[in-house]
Amino acid sequence: MSNDRTQETQHLQQVYEELSQAKDTYQTAIDEVNTTGKSVLEQFSGDTKLNFDSYSDNLETFAMMEMKNREIDQLNIQNETAAKQLEKVERLLKVPYFGKIDVTFLDDDSDRDVFYIGMNDFTNLDGESRIYDWRSPIASLFYNNVLGDSSYYVNKTEIPVSLNLKRQLIIEEDRLLNFFDTSLAIQDDILLHSLEADSSQYMKDITTTIQQEQNEIIRDESHPLLLVNGIAGSGKTSAIMQRIAYLLYNHRTKITADDILLLSPNSTFIDYISQVLPNLGERNPLNLTLLQFLKFTFREKAPIESESDYFKRITAEQVNAQQRVIQSQNFVAFIQAFQDASLIQQSLFKPILFKRKPIFSAELIFGLYQETPTTLSIRDRLSATKEKLSSLWNRYLIKQSKSKQMIDQMQDLTEAEQLRYFDTTFDAEDEEQLVAYALQRLQQKYRKVVDAITDVAWFDQWLLFEALYQRYQQVSYERVTTAYTADEVVILLLLKDKFIEDLSNRQMAFILVDEVQDYTEAQILLLLKLFPQANFTLAGDENQAIFNTSISFIDLQELLSASSRSVTSYQLLNSYRSSKEITQLFQTLVTNHEKLNIVSIRKDGEKPVFISCNDQEVYLEKLISILGSLSSEEATVIITKNAVEAEELEHQLSQKNNTNATQILSIDMAKGLEFDNVIIHDPSTLRYGTTEREKKILYTAISRGMKQVFLPYIGELSTLLALE
Numbered sequence: 001m002s003n004d005r006t007q008e009t010q011h012l013q014q015v016y017e018e019l020s021q022a023k024d025t026y027q028t029a030i031d032e033v034n035t036t037g038k039s040v041l042e043q044f045s046g047d048t049k050l051n052f053d054s055y056s057d058n059l060e061t062f063a064m065m066e067m068k069n070r071e072i073d074q075l076n077i078q079n080e081t082a083a084k085q086l087e088k089v090e091r092l093l094k095v096p097y098f099g100k101i102d103v104t105f106l107d108d109d110s111d112r113d114v115f116y117i118g119m120n121d122f123t124n125l126d127g128e129s130r131i132y133d134w135r136s137p138i139a140s141l142f143y144n145n146v147l148g149d150s151s152y153y154v155n156k157t158e159i160p161v162s163l164n165l166k167r168q169l170i171i172e173e174d175r176l177l178n179f180f181d182t183s184l185a186i187q188d189d190i191l192l193h194s195l196e197a198d199s200s201q202y203m204k205d206i207t208t209t210i211q212q213e214q215n216e217i218i219r220d221e222s223h224p225l226l227l228v229n230g231i232a233g234s235g236k237t238s239a240i241m242q243r244i245a246y247l248l249y250n251h252r253t254k255i256t257a258d259d260i261l262l263l264s265p266n267s268t269f270i271d272y273i274s275q276v277l278p279n280l281g282e283r284n285p286l287n288l289t290l291l292q293f294l295k296f297t298f299r300e301k302a303p304i305e306s307e308s309d310y311f312k313r314i315t316a317e318q319v320n321a322q323q324r325v326i327q328s329q330n331f332v333a334f335i336q337a338f339q340d341a342s343l344i345q346q347s348l349f350k351p352i353l354f355k356r357k358p359i360f361s362a363e364l365i366f367g368l369y370q371e372t373p374t375t376l377s378i379r380d381r382l383s384a385t386k387e388k389l390s391s392l393w394n395r396y397l398i399k400q401s402k403s404k405q406m407i408d409q410m411q412d413l414t415e416a417e418q419l420r421y422f423d424t425t426f427d428a429e430d431e432e433q434l435v436a437y438a439l440q441r442l443q444q445k446y447r448k449v450v451d452a453i454t455d456v457a458w459f460d461q462w463l464l465f466e467a468l469y470q471r472y473q474q475v476s477y478e479r480v481t482t483a484y485t486a487d488e489v490v491i492l493l494l495l496k497d498k499f500i501e502d503l504s505n506r507q508m509a510f511i512l513v514d515e516v517q518d519y520t521e522a523q524i525l526l527l528l529k530l531f532p533q534a535n536f537t538l539a540g541d542e543n544q545a546i547f548n549t550s551i552s553f554i555d556l557q558e559l560l561s562a563s564s565r566s567v568t569s570y571q572l573l574n575s576y577r578s579s580k581e582i583t584q585l586f587q588t589l590v591t592n593h594e595k596l597n598i599v600s601i602r603k604d605g606e607k608p609v610f611i612s613c614n615d616q617e618v619y620l621e622k623l624i625s626i627l628g629s630l631s632s633e634e635a636t637v638i639i640t641k642n643a644v645e646a647e648e649l650e651h652q653l654s655q656k657n658n659t660n661a662t663q664i665l666s667i668d669m670a671k672g673l674e675f676d677n678v679i680i681h682d683p684s685t686l687r688y689g690t691t692e693r694e695k696k697i698l699y700t701a702i703s704r705g706m707k708q709v710f711l712p713y714i715g716e717l718s719t720l721l722a723l724e
């Protein structure tokens, strides 16, 4: 055994032993806390009598309860801390560490030290640091730098070092399987080994093999807006997930997962990535689809389109002109600059009703609005109207509460009714008290009126939408569905923010958007408006812009720059998911200059299989035979151009008595996911013409494949593929 191997083996055994000891210690601590907790609780409910007989007994009992509660709180804190430590140690016992660096500090003392890098920090029971978290400042040397003179940053201070050694270790529990010394970034062998694993139901983290270009994105803290343009399978989603873990670690005293919002393409995808952060020991942030996010922010009772309607709409070939208008940056700019108060007419006001009877008429509310100073903005005038309505209403209730009718009603309440309404009883002779309770009763009864005033339900935002659209386009807006579309909600939210109330959220610290190429200009502008102080990471791939809602990276960059945010761009051109052959195939479908620079990282694999079929019958038989030939251990999918084709194919296969387990997904649902084997459903000239969109659908579908892609087609192969 080489000297290095002996040393590493001994080191591993020692650290493993220390981890095991730490595990026992934390476990014992938790057991002890639980036992003490139990006895505190037993004492509490057993020996000690809770005595509420007199005022002084009450005080004593409350003091005793307070003391016991504090004891229990203390125990809970101890328990939580020990449980967290235990969880970390248990994670490390599976793989204690995966990297090692040997560093000379180039300051006065020229100290030399080695650091082992793992999924978490670990300090042994004697207080010695044994493992450094992959997100700690020193660990950046492991991912970023070549051997020799180098540096890393701690709190923006640069620490110069010389990197003497960088070692990658493959470890399972206390067994050292292998190790490699490398002068470059991450050693290819280990990366390739990790890429060879079969696809699984859940996305895996890439902590041990993060590449230099991905690491820069993960750790970039100096720029407020990152725009990541990466080809299919270049690790955009992986980098986003690792970045979230990094941010949670680095800002752990200031933020939690609740201060991060992650927007994902669809609900299947949210499920697919749901395990990455918990496996890294972190809580998932708020992870929503754009549609869910809009519903969450809109908070109105009016229905919004369902996910399936939404996808049906954005995958349609034809887009109506008015949809294009409301998706556009120009319409948003028009709204944001709009100041002409003459638009606000009485017709936009609605009466406030209670049990269908008007409490305030639209005319009266408009009158109140007109009394507000014309020098104010429309939003401030509506806000002043709200104040006026509130104060009118309060005055009315106070007056009512003093009326003879109300006082009589209060006097007539039985004790049981008093308890039910007010949680207490009162003296029916005390008039002042009666008036106070009458007011409370009226406020309870008319709660909905107050809600209507506060929620500005008396102002019709939809009519305002229509009025603005009419002003902008000189034609009226035709509503197509009764439920609001996502595009309409985007505009309604922008309108609300501009004319009714400030909707901006200053708590969200980080917003991360995956598949940003699918967003409309208006959607991007809404996000920037709602989160003025957040740090944004936007990742996407123009080649995958398969929806009729999409934005090019050039337009995106212009849009972001125009919003006076400085944009830092990253490009990812390494293909990690697909085999060399699959990468070469989808590379032919790339339209811009990226085509020349795409690099496939995986080893050679199988060539994509094109299968010509004369007719539908032969095609279905071929499909069944491909399905039958593939291992059931591997994930296989048939990808269709849209949901209708997926349904049709499912029906046709079931009629053919296909007994193979078959997953059929339309391209909108397969987005972002990956499979060992992908079958492209009939890429013939009949199904795929020559449009940009069809090219992008093929690119997206083919790039879902890791190992093998089959392309069975009826008649002639689409010229998009035949050209190559």
Ligand SMILES: Nc1ncnc2c1ncn2[C@@H]1O[C@H](COP(=O)(O)OP(=O)(O)OP(=O)(O)O)[C@@H](O)[C@H]1O
Pocket (backbone or CB within 6 Å): 191, 194, 195, 204, 205, 206, 209, 210, 211, 214, 230, 231, 232, 233, 234, 235, 236, 237, 238, 239, 541, 576, 577, 671, 672, 673, 674, 703
């Ligand atoms: N550094 C890495 N080490 C190991 N595996 C990696 C690395 N980077 C990416 N991968 C793997 O490559 C595959 C593709 O990654 P990911 O889904 O993050 O790419 P993407 O750019 O978001 O893809 P797409 O846009 O096509 O959906 C995943 O299986 C991921 O685990």
